[in-house]
Amino acid sequence: MRIALSQLTTGPDPGSNIGLLREQAHRAADGGARAVVFPEASMACFGTPLAPVAEPLDGPWAGEVRRIAEDTGLVVVAGMFTPAPDGKVANTLLATGPGVEASYDKIHLYDAFGYAESDTVAPGSEVVTIDVDGLRIGLATCYDVRFPELFRAHADAGAVVSLLPASWGAGPGKREQWELLTRARALDATLWLAAVDQADPAASGAPATSKAPTGIGHSAVIGPDGTVRQSLGREPGMLLADLDPDEVTSVRRAVPVLANRRLSAAS
Template sequence: MRIALSQITTGSSPEQNLGLLREQALLAADSGACLVVFPEASMACFGTPLAPLAEPLDGPWATQVRQISKDAGIVVVAGMFTPAPDGKVANTLIATGPGVEAAYDKIHLYDAFGYAESDSVVPGAEVVTIDVEGVRIGLATCYDVRFPELFRAHADAGAVLSLLPASWGAGPGKREQWELLTRARALDATLWLAAVDQADPAASGAAPASTAPTGIGRSALIGPDGTVRERLDAGPGLLVADVDLDEVAAVRRAVPVLANRRLPCP
C-alpha cells in the first residue's frame, strides 16, 4: 500500500487551506498513493477562534474536501472542527474517498503544558477505523498518542496501520517526546503508524499566531517493530512511502504482545 503524509502549515483561513489540500492531494495521487493524510487542524490552525468557523460534516468545507478526494481519486484524511454544544467544537478527522466516508472526534484533549484544549473542544468517545482497499486503518489525533490503549484498540479491531494527524506543541523536550511516543505506539500495538504533524511555522516562513500548538514537523512513517522508516524535517513536505502490510503479521509472531496481554488482578 502506497500512502502519502502531507506536512503543511495551515493558517486561519479555511478556504485558503483547502488550496493547500488540493495541491498536495493531487501530488500524492500523481505519486501513486491511494491515501493522503493531512495534519490535525487542517481546516484552520490553533490560535484561531474555532467556534465561528466550525462546520458540520455536510457543510461547505467538508464538501470541498470530498471534491478534492474525488478529483484526485484517493482517500483524504484531514483535521477539521465541527460544532458541539455550549459554543464548543469537536476536533474531528474527516476520512473520505473511494469506498470511505467516516469521521473521528479526538478522544483525549490536550490539557497539558499550560494549554487547555477542553476550554473550546469537547472530547469524542468512539474508536474509529476505516477500510481502504481492504486494509483496516485506525484513526487518532495528536495528544491521543500518549494513550497506548487507543492504538491497541485499533489493533483489536483488525487495524494494521494507524493514522495520527497532529499539531504538536513546541517546547523543551517536545520533539524528543513526539519521536519517542510515536515509535512506542507502533511497537506496543505492533502496527504501522503514520504520524503527520503540522510543519513548524517558522520553517514555513510564517510566524506562529500565538502560543497555541502549531506544529514542529518531524512527520514519520514507523514500522510495527517501532523503527522509523521515513521521516521529514521541520519544514513543509510530502512523504510518499510504501507500507509492507505482511510485516505486521511477522512482527506479531515474533513479539506477540497483543496475544500475551493479561488483565491485572482486581
C-alpha cells in the first residue's frame, strides 16, 4: 500500500490550515497514495489557545477533512482538538475516508521538558486501529512514541503499520531522540512505522512559539527491521512510501520478539 506523509507547518487558524491539507491531499492522490497522513495539531499549532478552536468530530473542521477524503478518494489522518470535560480538549487523530471512520485520543500527554500538555489536554484511554485495503493500521501521537507497549498493542491487534503524527518539541538532543525512538518502536513491534512531524517552523518561515512543541521535521518511514527507508529534512515536504505487509511476516518469522515475550504474572 502506498501512503503519503505530509510534513507541513500549521498556524493558529483552522480555516487556513484546512486549505493546506486540501492542497497536500490532492498532491498525495496524484502520487498514487491510498492514504495521506498529516501531523499532530494539523487543526491549529501548539501555542494557540486550544479550547476556543476545539470542535466535535461532527463539527465543521472535521466535516472539511471528510470532504477532502471524499474528493480525493484517500483515507485522511489528521490531528485536531475536540472538546473534553472541565474546559480541556482531547488531542485527537481523525481517520476518515473510503471504509474508514475512526478517531484516536492521545493517551500519553507531553508533560516533559518544561511543558505540561495535561494543563489543557485530557488523556485518551483506548487503543485504536483502522483497516485500509485489508491492512490493519495502529494510531499513535507524538509523545506516545516513548511508550513501547502501545505499539505492541497495535501488533497484538493485528496491525502491520503504526502511524505516528507528531509535533515534536525542539531542543538539545531531541532530533536524536526522535530518530532513535521511532526506529526502536518499529523493532519492538516488528511493524512498519510511519512518523510524520510538523516541519520546523524556522524552515517554513513561520514564527516559533517559545516552549510550545511546534515540530522539527525529519518525518520518516521505518521498516519492521528498524531501518530507515525514507526520510525528510527540516523543511516542508511530502514523502510517498510503499509498505509491503509481507515484509512484516518475514521479519516476525526471523525475529519473533512478539511470540517470545514472557509476561510476568501480576502480584
